[in-house]
Amino acid sequence: xxxxTAKYYIETPNELEKAAHVLAGEQSSGTFVKIPGExxxxxxxxxxxxxxxxxxxxxxEPSIPSNKVVATSYHRANIEISxxxxxxxxxxxxxxxxxxGNLYELxxxxxxxxxxxxxxxxxxxxxxxxxxxxxxxxxxxxVYDRPMIGTIIKPSIGMSPEETAVLVKKLAIAGVDFIKDDxxxxxxxxxxxxxxxxxxxxxxxxxxxxxxxxxxxxxxxSDELDNMLRRYEYVLKAGGTCxxxxxxxxxxxxxxxxxxxxxxxxxxxxxxxxxxNRHPLLGIEFTAYQKLWRLAGVDQLHVNGIQNKFWxxxxxxxxxxxxxxxxxxxxxxxxxxxxxxxxxxxAFETYSRTKTTDLLYMAGGGIMAHPDGPAGGVMALQQAxxxxxxxxxxxxxxxxxxxxxxxxxxxxxxx
Amino acid sequence: xxxxTAKYYIETPNELEKAAHVLAGEQSSGTFVKIPGExxxxxxxxxxxxxxxxxxxxxxEPSIPSNKVVATSYHRANIEISxxxxxxxxxxxxxxxxxxGNLYELxxxxxxxxxxxxxxxxxxxxxxxxxxxxxxxxxxxxVYDRPMIGTIIKPSIGMSPEETAVLVKKLAIAGVDFIKDDxxxxxxxxxxxxxxxxxxxxxxxxxxxxxxxxxxxxxxxSDELDNMLRRYEYVLKAGGTCxxxxxxxxxxxxxxxxxxxxxxxxxxxxxxxxxxNRHPLLGIEFTAYQKLWRLAGVDQLHVNGIQNKFWxxxxxxxxxxxxxxxxxxxxxxxxxxxxxxxxxxxAFETYSRTKTTDLLYMAGGGIMAHPDGPAGGVMALQQAxxxxxxxxxxxxxxxxxxxxxxxxxxxxxxx
Numbered sequence: 071x072x073x074x075t076a077k078y079y080i081e082t083p084n085e086l087e088k089a090a091h092v093l094a095g096e097q098s099s100g101t102f103v104k105i106p107g108e109x110x111x112x113x114x115x116x117x118x119x120x121x122x123x124x125x126x127x128x129x130x131e132p133s134i135p136s137n138k139v140v141a142t143s144y145h146r147a148n149i150e151i152s153x154x155x156x157x158x159x160x161x162x163x164x165x166x167x168x169x170x171g172n173l174y175e176l177x178x179x180x181x182x183x184x185x186x187x188x189x190x191x192x193x194x195x196x197x198x199x200x201x202x203x204x205x206x207x208x209x210x211x212x213v214y215d216r217p218m219i220g221t222i223i224k225p226s227i228g229m230s231p232e233e234t235a236v237l238v239k240k241l242a243i244a245g246v247d248f249i250k251d252d253x254x255x256x257x258x259x260x261x262x263x264x265x266x267x268x269x270x271x272x273x274x275x276x277x278x279x280x281x282x283x284x285x286x287x288x289x290x291x292s293d294e295l296d297n298m299l300r301r302y303e304y305v306l307k308a309g310g311t312c313x314x315x316x317x318x319x320x321x322x323x324x325x326x327x328x329x330x331x332x333x334x335x336x337x338x339x340x341x342x343x344x345x346x347n348r349h350p351l352l353g354i355e356f357t358a359y360q361k362l363w364r365l366a367g368v369d370q371l372h373v374n375g376i377q378n379k380f381w382x383x384x385x386x387x388x389x390x391x392x393x394x395x396x397x398x399x400x401x402x403x404x405x406x407x408x409x410x411x412x413x414x415x416x417a418f419e420t421y422s423r424t425k426t427t428d429l430l431y432m433a434g435g436g437i438m439a440h441p442d443g444p445a446g447g448v449m450a451l452q453q454a455x456x457x458x459x460x461x462x463x464x465x466x467x468x469x470x471x472x473x474x475x476x477x478x479x480x481x482x483x484x485x
Numbered sequence: 486x487x488x489x490t491a492k493y494y495i496e497t498p499n500e501l502e503k504a505a506h507v508l509a510g511e512q513s514s515g516t517f518v519k520i521p522g523e524x525x526x527x528x529x530x531x532x533x534x535x536x537x538x539x540x541x542x543x544x545x546e547p548s549i550p551s552n553k554v555v556a557t558s559y560h561r562a563n564i565e566i567s568x569x570x571x572x573x574x575x576x577x578x579x580x581x582x583x584x585x586g587n588l589y590e591l592x593x594x595x596x597x598x599x600x601x602x603x604x605x606x607x608x609x610x611x612x613x614x615x616x617x618x619x620x621x622x623x624x625x626x627x628v629y630d631r632p633m634i635g636t637i638i639k640p641s642i643g644m645s646p647e648e649t650a651v652l653v654k655k656l657a658i659a660g661v662d663f664i665k666d667d668x669x670x671x672x673x674x675x676x677x678x679x680x681x682x683x684x685x686x687x688x689x690x691x692x693x694x695x696x697x698x699x700x701x702x703x704x705x706x707s708d709e710l711d712n713m714l715r716r717y718e719y720v721l722k723a724g725g726t727c728x729x730x731x732x733x734x735x736x737x738x739x740x741x742x743x744x745x746x747x748x749x750x751x752x753x754x755x756x757x758x759x760x761x762n763r764h765p766l767l768g769i770e771f772t773a774y775q776k777l778w779r780l781a782g783v784d785q786l787h788v789n790g791i792q793n794k795f796w797x798x799x800x801x802x803x804x805x806x807x808x809x810x811x812x813x814x815x816x817x818x819x820x821x822x823x824x825x826x827x828x829x830x831x832a833f834e835t836y837s838r839t840k841t842t843d844l845l846y847m848a849g850g851g852i853m854a855h856p857d858g859p860a861g862g863v864m865a866l867q868q869a870x871x872x873x874x875x876x877x878x879x880x881x882x883x884x885x886x887x888x889x890x891x892x893x894x895x896x897x898x899x900x
Contacts, residue, residue, distance in 0.1 A: 091600065098640075098642060098669065099639070099640040099641055099642070099643070112643035112644070113643075116640075116673070132873075134648070134763055135765060136796055138796060138798070140722070145834065146717065154674075156673060156674035156675070157642055157669065157673055157674075158671065159655075159673075159674070161671055161672065161707070161709070162708075163708060163709075163734035163735045164669070164707060164708070164734070166731070166733075166734035167669060167731045167734045167757070168669055171668055171669070171734070171756030171757050172668070172756045172757075172759070174758070174759025174760040174763060175758065175759035175763070175789075175795035175796055175797065176759075177794070177795070177796040178491040179796075210539070224514070225514040225527060227531045228514065228527035228530065240636075253582045253586055253587070254513065254572065254579070254586070256576055256579050257576065258531070258572055259569075259571035259574070260571070261528075266667075290574070292582065293576045293577075293578060293738075294576070294577065294578075294741055294742070295710070295741070296661070296742075298738070312637070316578055316579075316581070316586070318581075319577075319578035319581035319586070319737065320578045320736060320737065320738050321735060321737045321738055321739055321740070322734065322739070323709055323710045323736055323738070324578075324736055324738030324739050324742075325712070325736070326709055326857075327711075327739075339582075340582070341587045342585050342586050344587070344588075344589030344591075345589040345761065345768050346586060346588035346828070348590070349549055349764055349767055350550060352760060352763060352764055352767070353760050379592070380590035380591065381553055381590055383553070391721065411639060
């Protein structure tokens with residue numbers, strides 16, 4: 071029988087072997103006293119198994135403070151626990167409750183993070199995964215030999231549909247491949263969702279008629295389920311190619327239901343992610359996280375960017391990009407969305423560390439606030455990436471490209 | 486115009502006023518450079534406002550480690566930020582993305598927790614809240630003068646529908662008010678959901694025909710959306726009164742969609758909660774969390790219990806119970822579900838600290854492993870609560886009640 075294996079990074083004041091077995095027990099048979107009805111046969115078939123324990127360092131203070139634990143030493147380890155798929159089959163919420171449910175509450179742990187998940191082959195038969203992913207996104211935007219260049223409508227919230235459309239037109243003419251709503255914008259008092267779709271798609275369709283290139287616009291359809299389905303249809307009817315969902319806010323079953331419609335590229339925004347990952351010994355690591363959203367069918371997922379304005383380290387960003395690019399099923403991959411304080415200057419380090427252009431490379435202020443306007447901003451980003459792929463340094467590229475040079479002057483103070 | 490106010494507990498190496506304004510900026514206008522189109526009028530209408538900052542202590546080490554921050558002092562504070570409801574209206578996922586989105590990623594903070602949310606009066610008109618809550622749960626179980634007593638099917642997973650039904654029959658005869666699936670059980674290889682409903686509801690309906698009391702059974706319908714809706718109907722058709730959802734695993738939009746069906750009591754299981762709350766300066770506090778699930782329509786929500794087997798402190802449990810019992814809209818309240826290592830011994834402390842019997846008081850092993858069997862276990866719990874409400878101490882109650890006395894002997898080693 072197939073098994074699903076989860077990898078955890080843990081910290082415990084207890085004996086490691088014992089702590090791992092408490093976790094496995096809690097997440098399969100689970101109660102605090104031996105009860106009638108729990109036969110050996112049952113245990114063999116449905117019990118979670120401790121597959122591996124790799125001892126790491128010990129520390130003097132617990133990573134997560136606890137009133138209930140008093141100890142002089144806390145032991146860290148990587149552990150692997152497996153479950154038979156007979157326990158939950160292909161039920162994603164049940165998989166989640168099994169892999170990241172009550173185990174976070176166990177007082178036997180002063181730190182616990184879900185690092186990775188190994189899915190069995192039969193999951194490939196049961197889940198479509200991303201319908202579009204990298205290949206479908208490239209095809210829709212007609213961009214093949216460089217990262218797709220995207221931007222975010224800013225200010226995040228406040229502009230009318232008409233003002234937004236004027237900006238979209240400017241960006242489309244400037245040659246941007248992708249534009250997205252901010253995650254704070256969906257349907258505001260002065261910018262109803264449908265009005266925004268009408269105004270924006272008119273501009274995008276007109277521009278596509280003129281030059282054959284349809285900008286991908288990710289409309290933020292995040293809302294209650296029926297509204298999301300209505301908005302999805304509205305975008306589709308208007309000729310749109312993409313819908314954005316705040317995956318943590320909407321939740322797994324809502325996201326899966328939308329992805330299952332299968333006609334629009336799904337742009338997954340991970341806002342709230344810091345809460346799930348920011349502590350080194352609590353929550354979930356991106357490698358595991360992105361697999362869950364791929365099972366749900368998300369095509370594009372945010373990963374922050376090199377030298378981002380947020381807390382996340384460059385090493386973590388690189389690991390996230392690599393996770394997205396690793397095939398899960400049928401060779402399909404997830405398009406990593408690079409953003410947060412990007413302006414082109416980071417293209418060199420990004421390419422040097424990942425050796426890929428399979429990216430949706432997003433800049434907000436980095437495009438909009440370029441001295442030559444959005445056209446200059448888009449051009450500067452394309453130049454930066456051309457330079458990076460050709461092995462130029464940032465300094466070499468700034469001398470070769472006029473628009474990129476202006477970006478360096480404006481945004482590159484710390485570069 | 487109405488505003489929504491969120492309270493955060495924060496820690497920052499920066500000047501507090503500045504850090505609070507970075508948060509407000511990121512969660513409304515949001516970019517790292519000044520851009521054209523951002524007028525003062527726009528800002529006034531849609532910008533988040535810093536309403537209050539209450540300085541607390543400073544510490545020498547950051548609560549959450551960060552490579553990007555080097556400082557000698559980290560300042561803690563309670564802050565309040567408000568948004569106009571013009572920004573997101575009654576869109577719950579947008580509310581979530583606004584209140585707990587990218588802000589967790591800001592490097593300006595080395596700790597950030599959403600503590601509470603103040604909702605404006607018009608939210609009452611737009612959201613039904615729990616359809617059943619405490620009053621509806623009591624009516625369905627026909628229990629008015631004491632806590633509702635519940636139990637969990639254990640082992641969590643592994644029993645056949647028939648074996649489960651035998652156990653349910655024993656529990657129903659024993660006089661239990663409520664039984665639930667474990668969150669790890671929904672439809673396993675040897676226990677299909679529908680078979681389980683058939684077998685269990687036959688027993689429960691038979692028993693109700695005999696003595697007029699229908700045990701509330703919370704079937705775990707957690708799954709993808711269409712399956713959940715199918716299972717919901719299946720439970721309803723079989724005469725069931727309750728469905729259980731793992732709220733974090735299913736997600737906000739899926740949970741809301743199920744609650745909106747309005748015919749079954751919704752038992753909200755919060756497994757995964759430790760990940761969101763366990764760190765004192767990361768995530769979300771229960772006071773805020775339970776309001777979101779009330780908006781979605783959940784009727785019953787887990788809060789752990791006094792002297793639970795998990796990490797959570799008694800103080801935190803008491804605060805959670807109080808939060809559930811505080812009316813949100815129309816005087817409606819949320820039924821707190823007490824569980825984790827409960828056996829009746831905790832009734833005294835629970836009652837003394839909360840002065841309420843508006844509880845669903847759950848014991849797993851505490852009922853099943855009672856020396857006299859489940860009937861003794863249920864009776865012992867009722868006795869413990871009767872004693873607690875009458876002002877007896879545990880010691881006094883053990884001398885008064887035979888079954889409770891046996892519980893003390895079996896489970897009360899530490900009491």
